[in-house]
Amino acid sequence: MPNPPLDQGAIEKVRTWLDTSDVVAAVTLSVAQREKSVAAWELKEKYEHLGPIQPRILLPRDFPFSPLRVELDQSCCLRLPHVEASGNFCHGVLTLPDDLADPVKAAGRVLEQFLAYIPNSAEPEWIEQEFHREAHDYWLRHVDAFHHPKGCKTEELLLEIDADLHAPQRVETLHLGSRTRAIASSRDGGPKATAENTGWSLGTIVYGSTLVLRLPSDQRWTPNTWPRSFETIAALADELTGTTDGVKSWYASRQWSNDAPLFIVALQNSVGFGWRVIPSRSRASAQPTVVPVKVTRIDRRWTLARDHRTQQLDGLTGKRVVVFGCGSVGAPVAELLARAGVGSIDIVDPDVMKTENISRHPLGLPANGRHKATAFCERLKSSTPGVKTAAHTMTAQAWLAGDHPIPDLIVDCTGDRAVRMAIFHARPTMFGLVSTIMAWMEPFGAAAHVITVVGDDRWPTSDPAETAIQIGDWPDEVEVLHPGCGQGFHPYGMSDAWEAAAMAARRGLALLRGENTTSDVLSLVQSREYFERVWPGITFRRQLAIPAGITSVVERRTLAEALHGF
Amino acid sequence: MVTLLRRLELDPAARKDAEKEYKALAERVADRLDLPHHSVDVIPQGSMRTQTTIRPPGRTNFDLDVVFVLSGPRYENPDPELFFEEFGKALDGDEATTGSPTRKNRCWRLPFPNKPYYFDVTPATPDPDHVYGAALRVRDPETAWSPSNPTEFAQWFCDRADLQFSFQSASGLGNLIEARKSVEPLPSDPVRIDDILRRTIQLVKLHRDNVYFYESDKRKEAWPISVIIVTLAGQAFENIWATRRNSFSSPMEVVLAVIEDMPNWITRNANGHYLVCNPALGSENFAERWNTDQGLRASEFFRWYQRLENDIEALLTDEYSKSSENKLKAIFGQVGVDAWMASLPENKQMAPLLKGLVASSGIEVSNPRVATPVGRNTRTLA
Numbered sequence: 030m031p032n033p034p035l036d037q038g039a040i041e042k043v044r045t046w047l048d049t050s051d052v053v054a055a056v057t058l059s060v061a062q063r064e065k066s067v068a069a070w071e072l073k074e075k076y077e078h079l080g081p082i083q084p085r086i087l088l089p090r091d092f093p094f095s096p097l098r099v100e101l102d103q104s105c106c107l108r109l110p111h112v113e114a115s116g117n118f119c120h121g122v123l124t125l126p127d128d129l130a131d132p133v134k135a136a137g138r139v140l141e142q143f144l145a146y147i148p149n150s151a152e153p154e155w156i157e158q159e160f161h162r163e164a165h166d167y168w169l170r171h172v173d174a175f176h177h178p179k180g181c182k183t184e185e186l187l188l189e190i191d192a193d194l195h196a197p198q199r200v201e202t203l204h205l206g207s208r209t210r211a212i213a214s215s216r217d218g219g220p221k222a223t224a225e226n227t228g229w230s231l232g233t234i235v236y237g238s239t240l241v242l243r244l245p246s247d248q249r250w251t252p253n254t255w256p257r258s259f260e261t262i263a264a265l266a267d268e269l270t271g272t273t274d275g276v277k278s279w280y281a282s283r284q285w286s287n288d289a290p291l292f293i294v295a296l297q298n299s300v301g302f303g304w305r306v307i308p309s310r311s312r313a314s315a316q317p318t319v320v321p322v323k324v325t326r327i328d329r330r331w332t333l334a335r336d337h338r339t340q341q342l343d344g345l346t347g348k349r350v351v352v353f354g355c356g357s358v359g360a361p362v363a364e365l366l367a368r369a370g371v372g373s374i375d376i377v378d379p380d381v382m383k384t385e386n387i388s389r390h391p392l393g394l395p396a397n398g399r400h401k402a403t404a405f406c407e408r409l410k411s412s413t414p415g416v417k418t419a420a421h422t423m424t425a426q427a428w429l430a431g432d433h434p435i436p437d438l439i440v441d442c443t444g445d446r447a448v449r450m451a452i453f454h455a456r457p458t459m460f461g462l463v464s465t466i467m468a469w470m471e472p473f474g475a476a477a478h479v480i481t482v483v484g485d486d487r488w489p490t491s492d493p494a495e496t497a498i499q500i501g502d503w504p505d506e507v508e509v510l511h512p513g514c515g516q517g518f519h520p521y522g523m524s525d526a527w528e529a530a531a532m533a534a535r536r537g538l539a540l541l542r543g544e545n546t547t548s549d550v551l552s553l554v555q556s557r558e559y560f561e562r563v564w565p566g567i568t569f570r571r572q573l574a575i576p577a578g579i580t581s582v583v584e585r586r587t588l589a590e591a592l593h594g595f
Numbered sequence: 596m597v598t599l600l601r602r603l604e605l606d607p608a609a610r611k612d613a614e615k616e617y618k619a620l621a622e623r624v625a626d627r628l629d630l631p632h633h634s635v636d637v638i639p640q641g642s643m644r645t646q647t648t649i650r651p652p653g654r655t656n657f658d659l660d661v662v663f664v665l666s667g668p669r670y671e672n673p674d675p676e677l678f679f680e681e682f683g684k685a686l687d688g689d690e691a692t693t694g695s696p697t698r699k700n701r702c703w704r705l706p707f708p709n710k711p712y713y714f715d716v717t718p719a720t721p722d723p724d725h726v727y728g729a730a731l732r733v734r735d736p737e738t739a740w741s742p743s744n745p746t747e748f749a750q751w752f753c754d755r756a757d758l759q760f761s762f763q764s765a766s767g768l769g770n771l772i773e774a775r776k777s778v779e780p781l782p783s784d785p786v787r788i789d790d791i792l793r794r795t796i797q798l799v800k801l802h803r804d805n806v807y808f809y810e811s812d813k814r815k816e817a818w819p820i821s822v823i824i825v826t827l828a829g830q831a832f833e834n835i836w837a838t839r840r841n842s843f844s845s846p847m848e849v850v851l852a853v854i855e856d857m858p859n860w861i862t863r864n865a866n867g868h869y870l871v872c873n874p875a876l877g878s879e880n881f882a883e884r885w886n887t888d889q890g891l892r893a894s895e896f897f898r899w900y901q902r903l904e905n906d907i908e909a910l911l912t913d914e915y916s917k918s919s920e921n922k923l924k925a926i927f928g929q930v931g932v933d934a935w936m937a938s939l940p941e942n943k944q945m946a947p948l949l950k951g952l953v954a955s956s957g958i959e960v961s962n963p964r965v966a967t968p969v970g971r972n973t974r975t976l977a
Contacts, residue, residue, distance in 0.1 A: 050955065052948040074948040137956020144953050144960070147946045 034067060035091050039132035043088055043097070044068055046133045053086060065089055066098070078151040079105075084118070084143065088136075093128040096120070097139040107170055107252045109150050110159035114170055118143060160251035165300040167252060172321045182209045183305045185323045186239065186292050189214035189223055189414065191330065194243045194296060197270055199279065202237040202290045206230035211290040211305075212327075213239035216415060223327070226410040237290035240279050242266050244297035255302065259316045262293055262304060280306065280317065291317075294324050299336045301326060329415045333370045341542065345370035346415070348437045348541050353377050353425035353452075355401040357389040357526035358468055358533070359442030363405060364391060365534035366440075367413045371541065374409060375436065377421040377428045378402040389523040426451045435463055438537055442530075444469035446492050453488045464540050468533035469494075472507045473563040474525025476500045479533045479551040481540065486548040486588055495570070497591050500554055502568045528553060532583070548588035555581045609657075609711050613643075616707070617661050617714065620686075620693070624663060627685040636664040640717075640745035645752045645825060647796040649804065657712040660702075662719050662745050664731060670720040675734040682718035701733050701741070719743055728878045747875035748822075755829045756792040758836040760843055792832045795850045799824055802903050817888065817895045823871050823881050824857075830874065831856035854907060858900060869893055 034040050044067075047053055053070035062069065066087040073083075082105065087098040099118040106112050111119045120142040128135035149155045160167055172184065187210060190200055202213040203220040212229070214220040224231050244250070248269075256262045263276035276293065285291065291306040301324030309315035326332070334342040348371050352363045355378035363374050382396040382404060396404040406418035421428050425441065425448040441448055449467055456465065467480045467488070478498050482488050508517040532553055539545040556575050560567050575582055617637055625635040641660035642648040648657055665682070683703050686696040694706035694713075702717040722732040722742065729742035800821060807818045831853045843849050861882065862870045868886040873879035885892040954960050 046956065050952055052952040072949060074946055076945065131957065134957045137953050137958040140949065140953045140956065141958050141960065144946055144949050147949070151945070 032090070035094055036129070036132075039093050039129065039135075040067055040088060042132045043092065043136045046136070047086065047088075056085065058087075062087060067092075076147055076151075086136075086140070093132045093135045094124055096122045096124060097136045099139060099143045107167060107174070110156055110163070110167070111146065114173060118146070120146075157249060157251050157253065160253075161249050164250040164297070164302075168250070168255070168300075168302050168321070169323055171252065171255075172323050175321050177320055178307065178318055181305060181307055181318075181320050182207075183211055183290070183320065183322055185210045185325055186294065186301075186303050186305075187212040187325050187327045188239070188241070188294060188301055188303075189216055189220075189326070189328045190241060191216065191328045191415065194241060197243075197266070197275060197279075198241045200239045200241055202239045202292060203231060204235060204237075204290045206232035208232070211237070211292065213241075213290075213292065213294075214327075223414070228411050235286060235289050237285050237292075238279075238283070239290075239292040239294055239303075240266075240276060241294045241296060241301075242269060244269065244295040244302075246298055248297065250297060250302065257319070259306065259319050262319060265295075266293075283308075292322065293319070299326070299331065300324070327414050329370065332414045333368065342370040345538075345541060346372035349373035349375070349434070350438045350440060350537065350541075351375040351377060351428075351433075351436045353428075353439065353441040353448055354443035354445075355380070355405050356386075356442065357521075357523065358444075358470065358530050359440070360391045360401070360405050361527050361530035362440055362442055362468070362534050362537070363409060364412075365530060366537060367409045367416045367418075369534070369538050371538075372415070373417040373419075374406075375419045375421060375433075376402040376406055377423065377425050379422055379424050379427075389521070389526050424448075429455045437463070438541060439463055439465045440533060440537055441465065441467045442469070442533070446494065449488060449492055449494070450490060453482075453490065456487075464546075466533055466537050466540070468529055470519075470521060470525060470529045471499060471501055472503050472519040472521060473559075474521040474528065475555050475560050475563060477525070477529035477532060477553040479529070479536050480588070480591075481536055481550075482548050482588065483540065483546055484548070488588075489592065493592065498550060498552065499570050500552070500573065501560055501564070502570045503564070507564065550584075550586045550588060550591040552584045552586075553581060554584060612710065613659055613712055613714075616692075616710070617659075617716075620705075620714075620716070621663060623689060624682070624685045627688065628665070628681070630665065630667055634665065634667045636666070638662040638664060638745050640749065641715075642800075642821060642825075644745065644749040645756075645793070645796075646790075647793050647800065647821075647825065649797050649800050656707075656710075658715065659712050660715045660717065662717045662731070662733075662743065664719050664721065666721050673720065675739045678720065679718060679734040686716065700736060717743075729876055742876060742879065744873070744876050748873060751875040752825060752829050755833045755836075756790065758792075758833065758840075760791070760836065760840050760849055791849050792828060792853070795832070795853045796825055796828050798850065798907070799828065799854065799903060802906065803899060806899055806902055814895060817892045819892075819896045819899055820881070822873075823896075826871055826874060826881060827857040827860045828853055830860040834860075851907065854904065858897070861896075 047068075047070050048055060052074065053072055056069050056071045058066055058069050066089050068088045070086045071083045072086070076082075076084075079101070082102045085100045087100060089095045089098060099120060100116045101109070101112050101118055103114065103116045105116060106114045111121075113119055120139050122139045122142055125135070125138075149159075177184075183204075186202075187205075188200070189212070190198060198215065200213040200215045201219040202211055203224065204211050205224065206229070212220040212224055214223045216223065221231065221234070223229075256265050259276075259280075263274070266276040267273050280291075283289075283291070287308050287310065291308075292303050293306060294301045294303040303322045303324040304319040305322050307318045307320065309317060329346060330336050330339045330342060350363075350366055350371050350373070352359050352366075352374065355363065355376050359376070359378065363376055367374055378401050380401050382390065382392050382399055382401050384394065384397055386401075387393055390401070392399075392401060392404050392408065400420065400422040402420035402422050406420040409416055409418050423431075425443060425445075429451050439452065441452060452465055452467075456463065462484055464481070464483045465488075467482075468478065470477045476499070478494075480488070480498065508519055510517045532551055536545070536551060552573075554573050554575070556579065557569075559580070560569070573582065573584060617639075621635045621637045622632055624630075625632045628635075638644075639659070639661050641658075643657075643659045643661075648659075663682070665678075670678070683696055683698060686693065686703055686705065692707070692709075694708045696703040696705055696716075699715065702715045705714040705716060707713050717733055719731040719733045722730060722740075725742075726732075727740050727742040729744040729747070731743040731745070732740040733743045735741040803819060803824070807815050810818075832849075834856060835849065835852050839852075843852070860871070864870055869882040870880055871882040873881060882892070885896075950960055
């Protein structure tokens, strides 16, 4: 038995309105419709171009929180725009605050859209324009509705090509384990490397190829214009590239087995339209069959930037950052940088993941007993396309003593005085003047500090972290001790750590993009009441005037200001 | 843009009514002239026949032209003046309906005060031997008789209007218009979106009416007459069809091309006289008066044509949805704006019941055709 409606009153008002109208006639709901809707009506008016189809109005059980629905017929999908495979008319009307008070008007707004749709849907040019405007959606419906030939299970091609596509490109391709998906990649290591990074199973490896073409933006892509045979795809490709038999010679030169994954993809702006190419089993000379497939881009420009401001992304892709410490701050910093597009990330941390770390570390129970650096690098590679990572299971000091290419940025998240001292001892000689960020938190997340040192600026060897930077003068008892050497901890939560990590990552990205290149100190400070609540009787090293009613502030000082007198 | 012209048409009910009226009139005329009913044939002519009627600005009535052909022994060799007078008298007697007939050059005007139209009724008699050059002759105050061939001219026009451009057929829109009957009933095919030639002429005539609305009577008198516009547009349309019928992607492009080509069909003979010949009657020069008015009509034509080109170009370079009321008003006058407004909610014709239902929900039904934000994701985050 379905749940009772959320707003019985609204439903009754619309029901009465439609029941008393002579424009519509109540009809019985099908069993499937009854789950989501409480009543249905059929429009009595005839629309010549819809033929025998009489549109229906469905009143959803959760109306007005879900809008009224209008249904045409399944046969209208891909014949008329804005009709889903179920026959549902996609009206795009969203719930408004006033709908609760005036549910009839809410229903009327949906019918108003349909009223506008009727004459439009009789005009071939409008239909074509609308199909083209949302070409990707309709292509996916075409893929879903396509009757796959026996033995072809492929529904999706994962495509990874980063380079700008100027000419048709041949890309190495593999089936994934289930064979419902395939992956084509032009990156180093090919599709195999991507699949392995991501943890996708490959099964038996059979290499194939994908031919990727660029489709101009204004090339109409609608159910009436898209090619449906190998012959017409080849003709389209020839037309686009100004060559003859480009697709045919690619296909004819094949050195692949019959079940190899072969695809053709037409890329238009950000979206791809693809076909699996299946050779004829009976005659080698026969034209192959083509099966439309969904193309899912997994390249960096799409996954990390939706093709938007790609120049900025490309800039970050070329950058390399070393993160010291893969704890509750260092791990999210690395993740935030990777997702923002930083191309290479080295993580330096000698520790292994323990179960008590779980409360505030992005790695969870499955990583127990593994090196945090190694496990987290794997996580970055599987979650973020194209990122290069290196795990160094050693201390930052040991890493600094080693021989490494110079990174663009060092982010120290160890909160360890010895590491700070080592960095600034090594910095002038080893790394030239590589930009350095140091981030740490005070207990209970009462404050977080991000110190940026660039160019000739230096962090004093006296390490005035407590005296120049800290807000609270925390007594030793704040540290909760554990029966083990150096295994105490300061109480704070994951949300506190991520706040600090976000501040550090944002500062790092600004540096990498060249937006903010001065040495400075950012301090996120909670109110005085917060300090006194988490540690009654606390004394302050520095006083920050935070006005009443404000819970926290971020203070920015230049490094010179912060270090004045040190 | 083109849809608005549909609204300028005489509506079907009024058309039917007009048809009824002129048939009744024909019977009355026959009775009063003591003729058998079959001796009075009625031939609609002019814009009514070619379906290029527009509602003139400042007036609300359509101008409908009909020719009454009187045949029988007494019309074998009548005196033109007597013939014309006698016919005028025969129109009297039903002033409550027709209003008082007034005399014009070749016709009698019946104002039909309670109707959205008035009739210009031209009496004609057969000229079986084409003594005056055509199948019919009409009284002309200057030449006694003039040839008249409304049927042939209309047929010439309709044949051209039926020419199809390839983009139309390809999109399945261009079903051939059923061959028109040669006489009697008013052409009743609704003027359709792809009826490019008629649309072009309506557009051009509307522009002309609007341009001349505030002009002096002297200039108005010299404006480009409809039959010249129809002839030039028809010839241009045929020429474009014959030479580049596959090179257009939309009806609008054809409209522009026709307008561009129109003046090329005005010719001048060795004496420098302007010629716009009746394509169905070579001896008739529609531009005859251009040659006897010290160039007034010719210069009016070219002055108006220059404005037409500029205005239409400016209008069409914008998308229709942006065709603001003011812009339309500047070019086509209030009539154009009214027609445009009326043309927008197409659903009025396609879904009147649904429209009523929507209105009953408390929504003011506007012009949803202008923008249909169907399927748009308007959520703040995606």
